[in-house]
Amino acid sequence: VCVRSRKHTGDSPFICDVCNRSYRTGTALKRHKVIHTGEKPFTCSTCRKAFKTKHNLQAHQVVHLAEKPHKCIECGRSFRYAIGLQCHQSVHTGEHPYKCTVCGKAFTSRRSFRTHQAVHRGKVFTCETCGAGFTLQQNLRRHSRIHTGEKPFSCRVCGKRFMQDNKLKAHMLLHGAKKMFMCDQCGKTFLYNCQLKKHQEVAHSEEKVFRRRAHERGSRRVIYRRDKTTVDVTPFSCSICHKGFDTAGSLKRHELIHKADMQYTLWQGG
Incomplete structure (x- = not known):
């Protein structure tokens, strides 16, 4: 029996019928075959652009996150979400609907209010998107991925990506990872x-x-x-x-x- 055959019947039983490259999982083989077929099964719901892999689609969608379609008719400022525009409009009306229960200070936007509250809790790192406060900068970076869609942690077995390292560790149990x-x-x-x-x-x-x-x-x-x-x-x-x-x-x-x-x-x- 040749070395290649032993390898295919052992750790990498899924073999590409075009180039004979082997993979540990059927999902990994399916993802590889797109190279030969040219198929682009992942389509962006915003601009309809197609991609070969889900990862490439997710990386592309970050472009749309930077777009701000909701525009204020008073000053022309644009916002990514409708709720952001609604909060901003209180600047023009003079309303201060968000009041701090600790010091009584009032704010026109929810983001400004939450940023202020973080001061009372000793949370000096605040999210520019939603105003959430954090005591550590690394916690702010982890939170920011919710808005950007970034998934920096990748499974070495099947390629699935995660926003947080603890989610990756939990996923690795599916591949037989040990509890340490x-x-x-x-x-x-x-x-x-x-x-x-x-x-x-x-x-x-x-x-x-x-x-x-x-x-x-x-x-x-x-x-x-x-x-x-x-x-x-x-x-x-x-x-x-x-x-x-x-x-x-x-x-x-x-x-x-x-x-x-x-x-x-x-x-x-x-």
């Missing part, structure tokens, strides 16, 4: 560190209270990972070698050693 963050209390795994922290707050908060109180009473010494206190109490014991552990997670990781040894022994015997 493990709870040292119970061994449960999570895709994101924030999910792990939330789990520990909810699932193990009562256990933490019990351990702290026991430590304060001096009835027994309990392990604290922060200060590496010597362990006198090891409530989790291995059923095979009887070694003691302070947490279920530590015991679970230890038991994997025995499991691997058993699998190796069975393999040797087979």
